[in-house]
Amino acid sequence: MTSSAMPSKPIRLYRHALSGHSHRVELFLSLLRLPFVAIDVDLAKGAHKAPEFLAKNPFGQVPVIEDGDVTVPDSNAILVYLASRYDTSGRWLPADPISAARVQQWLAIAAGPLANGPAAARLVTVFGVPLDHARAKDVAAQLLKTVDAHLSGRLFLTGDGPTIADLALYSYTAHAPEGGVSLEPFPHVRAWLSRIEALPHFVPMRRPPAKAVA
Numbered sequence: 510m511t512s513s514a515m516p517s518k519p520i521r522l523y524r525h526a527l528s529g530h531s532h533r534v535e536l537f538l539s540l541l542r543l544p545f546v547a548i549d550v551d552l553a554k555g556a557h558k559a560p561e562f563l564a565k566n567p568f569g570q571v572p573v574i575e576d577g578d579v580t581v582p583d584s585n586a587i588l589v590y591l592a593s594r595y596d597t598s599g600r601w602l603p604a605d606p607i608s609a610a611r612v613q614q615w616l617a618i619a620a621g622p623l624a625n626g627p628a629a630a631r632l633v634t635v636f637g638v639p640l641d642h643a644r645a646k647d648v649a650a651q652l653l654k655t656v657d658a659h660l661s662g663r664l665f666l667t668g669d670g671p672t673i674a675d676l677a678l679y680s681y682t683a684h685a686p687e688g689g690v691s692l693e694p695f696p697h698v699r700a701w702l703s704r705i706e707a708l709p710h711f712v713p714m715r716r717p718p719a720k721a722v723a
């Protein structure tokens with residue numbers, strides 16, 4: 510399959526509006542100016558565990574995209590797919606071995622400490638999921654300290670320009686305070702968030718109702 514500028518019909522994004530995993534995909538679709546329709550999956554009612562959704566993603570999680578007859582679950586896999594298929598500039602997922610490895614390194618961080626830290630802390634406060642909040646906050650603080658040091662003297666995670674690595678880390682970092690994780694001690698992280706928010710066609714993630722945040 511070769512890369513092309515536009516899908517022949519809008520991409521279908523199965524998502525939840527308060528999911529950072531879904532938002533990173535929605536953000537990239539917007540930055541690439543790709544046509545898409547968002548389909549809200551009612552997680553509270555268990556729609557993600559219904560047979561028709563499990564046929565799209567056997568792990569029963571959002572996000573999933575359908576692009577013509579191609580179905581891709583998993584936010585980071587979707588970022589890789591969209592960059593490989595539609596980013597004709599090649600800047601979002603560079604092909605040279607070192608840059609490609611750097612991007613993959615951050616995608617692994619997004620699936621590891623970002624999910625177990627800021628995202629997990631927010632699951633406790635916003636959704637009432639019975640996880641260990643103190644441990645999630647510790648993981649988040651350690652991650653943010655490391656990322657803050659990494660971003661000192663760098664504009665973006667892998668260098669001077671944004672890649673899908675930055676998008677994978679953005680949503681749950683920006684919304685970490687909803688999980689009781691402060692961004693105050695991390696000035697380089699806050700400056701990096703602002704740089705992403707200044708990208709043309711940036712779209713924010715919805716904030717939960719105030720009463721939902723502890």
Ligand SMILES: N[C@@H](CCC(=O)N[C@@H](CS)C(=O)NCC(=O)O)C(=O)O
Nearest residue numbers: 528529530569570571572583584585
């Ligand atoms: N590795 C997956 C994680 C996705 C994920 O955790 N999705 C959450 C919403 S943010 C979900 O669907 N949770 C429902 C469940 O796991 O049952 C990805 O990157 O897409």
